[in-house]
Amino acid sequence: QGPFAARAKLAYLMGIPARQIHVFTERVGGGFGGKQEMVSEDLPLFASMKLGGRPVKWEWSREDEFIGATTRHQMTTKIKVGAKKDGTLTAIDWQVISNTGAYGNHGGETLAAAMASPMAAYRCDNKRGVGRAVYTNMVPGGGFRGYGASQTTFAMECAMDELARTLGLDPFEIRRKNVVRPGDNVESIWSEAGDASFGSHGIDECLDIVERELKRGNGTKKPDGAEWTEGKGVALAMLECGPPTEHRSGAEMHLNPDGTYHLACGSSEMGNGITTAHKQIAASILGVRALDIDIINADTDRTPYDTGTFASTGTVVAGKAVHITAEAMRDDVLDFAARHSGVDRDKCRLDNDAVICGNKRITLKELHAEGAKVHHRFTVGRRAYLSPRTIAFNVQGVRLAVHRITGEIRILHSVHAADIGKPINPMQCRGQLDGAVAMGYGWALVENMVHDEGHMVNPQLRNCRVPVFADTPHTDIFFAKTVDAIGPLGAKSQGECGINPVAPAVSNAIANATGVRFAHLPFTPDRLFADLGKSK
Known part of the structure; x- marks a missing residue:
């Protein structure tokens, strides 16, 4: 539930910089707070080091789960x-x-x-x-x-x-x-x-x-x-x-050459449907289908920092980060389209896979190609804080x-x-x-x-x-x-x-x-x- 927190703790235990450790979370299959803290992640890592870097998987039995994990207070x-x-x-x-x-x-x-x-x-x-x-x-x-x-x-x-x-x-x-x-x-x-x-x-x-x-x-x-x-x-x-603590999440978006969008967010997917919700939030702001947004999440090398997906923050913090990032992405696309077309910004609007400026329709694919000619990256990032x-x-x-x-x-x-x-x-x-x-x-x-x-x-x-x-x-x-x-x-x-x-x-x-x-x-x-x- 918190890959960035796990990375920080592993770095402390190993005495190396956090940037040398890559932590990513697959679909967890249920978290409920039990995967919020690092209980077992360090032992497979140390076993892998002892075995010369060979992959190590540790699978708990039901009894291990009862006596080795944590429980409600x-x-x-x-x-x-x-x-x-x-x-x-x-x-x-x-x-x-x-x-x-x-x-x-x-x-x-x-x-x-x-x-x-x-x-x-x-x-x-x-x-x-x-x-x-x-x-x-x-x-x-x-x-x-x-x-x-x-x-x-x-x-x-x-x-x-x-x-x-x-x-x-x-x-x-x-x-x-x-x-x-x-x-x-x-x-x-x-x-x-x-x-x-x-x-x-x-x-x-x-x-x-x-x-x-x-x-x-x-x-x-x-x-x-x-x-x-x-x-x-x-x-x-x-x-x-x-x-009531410092909880924050970041998101990044960029426009792909084919006219679709890429979204990166550090929150974890654990059956809570948060990746779908994040795509829906971004899609509603950009006026496209959720299908037109690909997403990567919970990866310390490929996504911005996220405190962790716990305490009911997947929507109100990470979702807020996605919200304001999608707004920034929309503004970036429309600002460039206005400059490129010579039409006032307030006369430009997104229309599914295109931008309409005045009476001219420019596909996002075409717009990206024009941006590449002048090194415009169509990339934005924003952070959200829980307050x-x-x-x-x-x-x-x-x-x-x-x-x-x-x-x-x-x-x-x-x-x-x-x-x-x-x-x-x-x-x-x-x-x-x-x-x-x-x-x-x-x-x-x-x-x-x-x-x-x-x-x-x-x-x-x-x-x-x-x-x-x-x-x-x-x-x-x-x-x-x-x-x-x-x-x-x-x-x-x-x-x-x-x-x-x-x-x-x-x-x-x-x-x-x-x-x-x-x-x-x-x-x-x-x-x-x-x-x-x-x-x-």
């Missing part, structure tokens, strides 16, 4: 909230302990993220939080989809539902009343000036969509029998689109059934609404959200790494289950009709935040069905069984 959150009788929040206080495992890795950064957006999502005059990252004799924590915010979103959204129940308020209404809005201070426990800003605001529409769809229903009824009880739950999540950061929202709704005796849970209806601005590629966005929600259900219902004195005792997929297609409920996905003023072509980030509200929505639905609050994930039958006797 296990967190324990204790939260207290205060409110007026009408539901207006007056105080939020939480304590977070994060298990970073044997090494620090992302311990500080994920803890900071845990203390940020889940609390900043709500207006409240009094906020206090204390977070601690602790070392343990376990597999180290690392970057993972949601990056710390998933864990505390679970606590915050469960607390909001408990508050609504205590005050006799509707779970949707208490969120509408308190969610942060344009003009509010977007802050958690830190009051320093920040750059998180509303380029658009679609949380109300997302809440309306999920409430409407759950009321409408999908025709799926709970199983027959008095032992089954049914409940609904909702949760929201807020995403500051990118980390300001726009704000996105996600809302998850769940209707489920719980078996009072066995603890079995069946998802009857799953609804997700996302405020992602204008989708660059709606199909890919749906795929991202489908995957995020499926991952959220896995986290909520089945995935459980079991440790004994620091040793993982179930490092196989047979014993540490993850959801497959047959396990994953269908989710109805909707987009709020917003166009962002900050992101490229009106788009926002969406790679991560879809996972964050899923587990708390499931928890809230279970509490609604049974009257019992289960605080520990995953909600496997053995964990529910002991307390189901208390259910209503």
Whole structure:
């Protein structure tokens, strides 16, 4: 996910200049933060050096992946909230302990993220939080989809539902009343000036969509029998689109002799469809088909620097770099065409594979040939920095059934609404959200790494289950009709935040069905069984 970062670390380990190392990323096939840091890249390199430069490939087994890679940080959150009788929040206080495992890795950064957006999502005059990252004799924590915010979103959204129940308020209404809005201070426990800003605001529409769809229903009824009880739950999540750190990306473009374009960008393709989105962004600005733009990405010798494709930055940073680079490419072509034709610049425009200047049409192929005669290169480059950061929202709704005796849970209806601005590629966005929600259900219902004195005792997929297609409920996905003023072509980030509200929505639905609050994930039958006797 970060070839330039890997190159810098390898150069440090080897004691040679970074320019002597070439790192490139093929299509990774899933990243989710796990390939954000260098875990194993150094060992094949050292093996290759020992073998006289012979190619070396290191393939991990499933068990290697469980015990040699990183995992999501296990967190324990204790939260207290205060409110007026009408539901207006007056105080939020939480304590977070994060298990970073044997090494620090992302311990500080994920803890900071845990203390940020889940609390900043709500207006409240009094906020206090204390977070601690602790070392343990376990597999180290690392970057993972949601990056710390998933864990505390679970606590915050469960607390909001408990508050609504205590005050006799509707779970949707208490969120509408308190969610942060344009003009509010977007802050958690830190009051320093920040750059998180509303380029658009679609949380109300997302809440309306999920409430409407759950009321409408999908025709799926709970199983027959008095032992089954049914409940609904909702949760929201807020995403500051990118980390509050120096994140940048560069892009370069040039016009090819055949009239097509070449685009180089340092971000990684890992099944997220970012190369397609980047081609679409450039094509929309240059007035051509995505097919007319070839792209190279994630190559330290052939692309500009990119901090890394993580923290939902592939669109809002690298995509922004592509956006402004394509604009520069358009201007370069039109400026030269105006000079070449002797027509005023404002009378020149791109027309697919040509430029029209006045009443004359010049193909891009012809224009490139004319430029070559005077050594005009038709090459541009631009950089984008992650500031300001726009704000996105996600809302998850769940209707489920719980078996009072066995603890079995069946998802009857799953609804997700996302405020992602204008989708660059709606199909890919749906795929991202489908995957995020499926991952959220896995986290909520089945995935459980079991440790004994620091040793993982179930490092196989047979014993540490993850959801497959047959396990994953269908989710109805909707987009709020917003166009962002900050992101490229009106788009926002969406790679991560879809996972964050899923587990708390499931928890809230279970509490609604049974009257019992289960605080520990995953909600496997053995964990529910002991307390189901208390259910209503």
